Amino acid sequence: MINKTFTKDMRETWMYGILGFLVFLLVWQAACVFTNFGKIFPTPKVSLAAFLQAFVEPIGRHTLLGHISISLRRVLIGYTLSSITGIIIGLLMGYSKLAHAIIYPIFCIIRPIPGIAWIPLAILWIGIGEPTIHFIIFMGGFSQMVMNTMDGAQHVDTELVGVAKVLGAKENQIFRKIVLPSSIPYIFTGLQTSLSTSWMAVLAAEMITAREGAGWLIIAGMQTGRIENNVIGMIAIGLVGLILATLLRNAERRLCRWTVRSR
Amino acid sequence: MKEKTKYIIISIVSLISFILLWDLVSKSGIISAKKLPAPSKLFETFIYKLGNKNPDGNTLPIHIWTSLKEALIGFFFGIVIGVPLGISMAWFKKFDKFFSPLFDLIKPIPPVGWVPIMITFFGIGIMSKVSVIFIASFIPAVINSYSGIKQTREVHKWVSQTFGASNRQVLFTIAIPSAGPMIFTGARVALNGSWVSLVAAELIASTKGLGYMIQTARLVGRIDVVFVGVLVIGVFGAAMMEGLSFLERKLVKGGRRS
Amino acid sequence: MDSTKQVKKEKPIITMERISKTFQVEDGEVKVIDQIDLDIRENEFLVLFGAGQCGKTTLLKMLAGLETISGGSIKIDEKELKGFNPKVGMVYQTTALFPWLTVMGNVEFGPKARGIGKTERQKKAQYYIDLVGLTGFEKHFPSMLSGGMQQRVGIARAYCNDPEIILMDEPFGHLDAQTRYMMEEEVEKIWQEEKRTIIFVTNNIEEALYLADRIVILTECPARVLTEYKIDIPRPRSLVSEEFLSLREEISSLVDLREGGNDAE
Numbered sequence: 001m002i003n004k005t006f007t008k009d010m011r012e013t014w015m016y017g018i019l020g021f022l023v024f025l026l027v028w029q030a031a032c033v034f035t036n037f038g039k040i041f042p043t044p045k046v047s048l049a050a051f052l053q054a055f056v057e058p059i060g061r062h063t064l065l066g067h068i069s070i071s072l073r074r075v076l077i078g079y080t081l082s083s084i085t086g087i088i089i090g091l092l093m094g095y096s097k098l099a100h101a102i103i104y105p106i107f108c109i110i111r112p113i114p115g116i117a118w119i120p121l122a123i124l125w126i127g128i129g130e131p132t133i134h135f136i137i138f139m140g141g142f143s144q145m146v147m148n149t150m151d152g153a154q155h156v157d158t159e160l161v162g163v164a165k166v167l168g169a170k171e172n173q174i175f176r177k178i179v180l181p182s183s184i185p186y187i188f189t190g191l192q193t194s195l196s197t198s199w200m201a202v203l204a205a206e207m208i209t210a211r212e213g214a215g216w217l218i219i220a221g222m223q224t225g226r227i228e229n230n231v232i233g234m235i236a237i238g239l240v241g242l243i244l245a246t247l248l249r250n251a252e253r254r255l256c257r258w259t260v261r262s263r
Numbered sequence: 264m265k266e267k268t269k270y271i272i273i274s275i276v277s278l279i280s281f282i283l284l285w286d287l288v289s290k291s292g293i294i295s296a297k298k299l300p301a302p303s304k305l306f307e308t309f310i311y312k313l314g315n316k317n318p319d320g321n322t323l324p325i326h327i328w329t330s331l332k333e334a335l336i337g338f339f340f341g342i343v344i345g346v347p348l349g350i351s352m353a354w355f356k357k358f359d360k361f362f363s364p365l366f367d368l369i370k371p372i373p374p375v376g377w378v379p380i381m382i383t384f385f386g387i388g389i390m391s392k393v394s395v396i397f398i399a400s401f402i403p404a405v406i407n408s409y410s411g412i413k414q415t416r417e418v419h420k421w422v423s424q425t426f427g428a429s430n431r432q433v434l435f436t437i438a439i440p441s442a443g444p445m446i447f448t449g450a451r452v453a454l455n456g457s458w459v460s461l462v463a464a465e466l467i468a469s470t471k472g473l474g475y476m477i478q479t480a481r482l483v484g485r486i487d488v489v490f491v492g493v494l495v496i497g498v499f500g501a502a503m504m505e506g507l508s509f510l511e512r513k514l515v516k517g518g519r520r521s
Numbered sequence: 522m523d524s525t526k527q528v529k530k531e532k533p534i535i536t537m538e539r540i541s542k543t544f545q546v547e548d549g550e551v552k553v554i555d556q557i558d559l560d561i562r563e564n565e566f567l568v569l570f571g572a573g574q575c576g577k578t579t580l581l582k583m584l585a586g587l588e589t590i591s592g593g594s595i596k597i598d599e600k601e602l603k604g605f606n607p608k609v610g611m612v613y614q615t616t617a618l619f620p621w622l623t624v625m626g627n628v629e630f631g632p633k634a635r636g637i638g639k640t641e642r643q644k645k646a647q648y649y650i651d652l653v654g655l656t657g658f659e660k661h662f663p664s665m666l667s668g669g670m671q672q673r674v675g676i677a678r679a680y681c682n683d684p685e686i687i688l689m690d691e692p693f694g695h696l697d698a699q700t701r702y703m704m705e706e707e708v709e710k711i712w713q714e715e716k717r718t719i720i721f722v723t724n725n726i727e728e729a730l731y732l733a734d735r736i737v738i739l740t741e742c743p744a745r746v747l748t749e750y751k752i753d754i755p756r757p758r759s760l761v762s763e764e765f766l767s768l769r770e771e772i773s774s775l776v777d778l779r780e781g782g783n784d785a786e
């Protein structure tokens with residue numbers, strides 16, 4: 001009986017999901033056909049065709065996959081750097097009150113500045129090029145990484161620290177074996193939010209300073225009046241964002257097995 | 264207690280040394296003032312920009328006002344539409360099944376990605392920016408109110424069964440209040456996202472606002488104005504978040520874990 | 522089993538002399554422990570019995586080096602106790618297992634921290650895991666275990682670090698009665714096999730009588746020694762023997778005990 005209601009539920013989920021999607025396509029199509037919307041915006045069919053074509057035919061200098069992989073490469077570099085520095089500084093500030101007292105007030109100046117707002121400064125400092133884009137992505141993820149990691153290191157259960165001390169752990173062992181692992185769930189939260197802001201930062205940076213990449217693709221679509229490129233870019237960006245988030249969630253599930261309650 | 268004052272003093276000393284070091288590095292020319300203007304110079308520029316329209320056509324207060332207005336309008340509509348939608352999706356199964364897949368499609372697109380399309384539709388102006396910000400705050404508003412309600416769903420069922428409360432009563436007297444903290448988390452993410460997207464939208468295409476100001480200053484090489492703009496963006500971002508936290512403390516009593 | 526166990530009259534392993542503890546709080550100070558004198562002999566099973574919130578945990582924490590001593594002195598093996606002492610191990614009221622480590626990881630934590638090689642420490646950890654009856658659960662995380670099993674891990678972890686003295690702070694306070702009886706038998710069995718000095722804190726009179734060589738009864742906050750009982754009932758003890766019941770009656774009337782209640786954390 002449970003099985004029956006379960007499959008019925010599944011069937012309904014699919015039915016409504018598909019229905020929702022169809023309604024969406026229908027509204028899009030109708031808007032293109034019956035209103036002015038169609039003058040500037042491609043129909044679903046045209047968009048899909050353009051999307052598929054973009055895999056083989058280059059837009060600008062690269063095919064769709066080429067642009068995406070360029071953006072991904074940039075994100076990966078900036079994100080890796082910001083994650084590593086962010087985790088180190090976060091742990092330091094969360095664990096040592098002295099480090100917190102020294103670094104935190106200075107950190108507070110840059111913390112509320114969005115990564116994207118660094119774009120003009122970065123261009124003036126470094127010029128136009130890859131390092132500038134990496135820097136912008138770095139600034140986009142850095143603060144969140146620091147804040148989350150610090151939060152984790154500050155919320156270490158003091159009782160567990162005591163337990164470890166009674167068992168004979170030294171100061172550096174407490175750090176590696178208690179503070180670090182108990183911060184990991186927080187670090188993952190940081191990694192997740194920071195990844196999505198990094199992905200956003202690369203788009204903005206590419207829109208402003210690059211000649212290739214997913215961000216360039218959509219802005220070029222606007223500038224050249226080829227809105228279908230814009231739509232293609234958005235679909236691709238959405239898919240990549242989804243894949244990145246899923247990958248990270250799986251990594252978390254693997255690394256934080258202890259938090260998953262089995263029944 | 265004594266320890267606390269000790270750390271506060273260390274913090275103050277650290278901050279002052281940082282600013283002095285910055286000043287020294289800039290004034291001694293270790294890093295050219297064209298790359299890193301001294302703090303005192305930034306302060307001068309700030310005062311100057313308060314009343315002067317150079318180099319970007321508007322005074323600083325006007326840029327600030329423009330940016331705040333656009334960010335808050337977009338944020339307001341994102342919350343007002345997003346929260347009820349999230350709650351309905353979590354409460355009514357059919358709503359959930361209808362909207363969730365659609366929502367999952369737009370969710371992973373960063374708000375900045377919408378800028379070109381919105382400009383195509385609405386041109387360069389307040390509408391295009393507000394709609395990007397709307398999306399930036401709408402998405403986290405839906406996600407958080409949705410999971411806020413879902414998380415306590417079992418309890419709600421139990422309450423309605425034991426006390427015979429109607430579905431409607433449970434929704435309004437138990438589910439929504441208990442989802443309050445989560446909804447506010449969503450609002451915080453939304454406000455942050457609004458501010459970030461606003462800056463992005465203004466950098467890419469606009470004629471006014473803080474993002475426009477720093478972009479124009481960059482083009483004419485006024486790094487001091489860029490610096491002032493970036494710092495002002497930070498300060499107002501932080502101030503808005505503080506305002507929201509204040510509101511939350513007023514509205515959700517005892518809901519948030521410290 | 523070893524029924525002729527005799528408590529030898531030798532030098533005490535722990536000597537507490539007029540120890541006190543005062544906490545600084547916002548509006549002044551609270552005295553939690555007031556001049557306790559207590560000697561504990563080697564391999565003795567000592568039960569500290571007192572109402573909730575009377576300062577039992579605080580006393581154990583002082584012995585473990587987790588709290589400072591406000592007044593008086595504690596000597597272990599005639600040496601003044603200062604901070605952490607490898608001779609002392611502790612089992613916690615809240616189990617306090619490391620949630621990110623497996624059962625094996627938790628049990629081998631102490632030896633590992635002290636730099637003992639992998640094969641040796643794992644062999645030892647395995648011995649204690651087997652001893653507490655958790656064979657086969659080595660790779661489980663604490664969240665996957667029941668409350669009773671978690672506390673077994675806590676006990677194995679304390680023993681595996683080879684302390685001479687094991688402090689147990691209401692280790693079974695959160696367990697249901699059935700599991701609790703089982704665990705009490707288990708602790709007694711382990712104590713018979715692996716002779717150590719145990720200081721066991723409880724506010725359950727039955728548990729105290731079942732386990733103790735000697736019961737020290739503490740007053741309400743601030744804790745002082747009210748009186749003590751030497752328990753000579755042969756082990757294993759029956760919970761319904763006449764001797765047991767009359768002692769239980771006597772001690773209950775002594776302290777204002779609301780049976781079952783008072784289970785404050």
Ligand SMILES: Nc1ncnc2c1ncn2[C@@H]1O[C@H](COP(=O)(O)OP(=O)(O)O)[C@@H](O)[C@H]1O
Nearest residue numbers: 544546553572573574575576577578579580786
């Ligand atoms: N760190 C502390 N600061 C202030 N008061 C404390 C602290 N730790 C314990 N106390 C107080 O000391 C008293 C005894 O606590 P505890 O030793 O935990 O009692 P028991 O274990 O007997 O229940 C309680 O009233 C408690 O509030």
Ligand SMILES: [Mg+2]
Nearest residue numbers: 577578614786
């Ligand atoms: Mg206690």
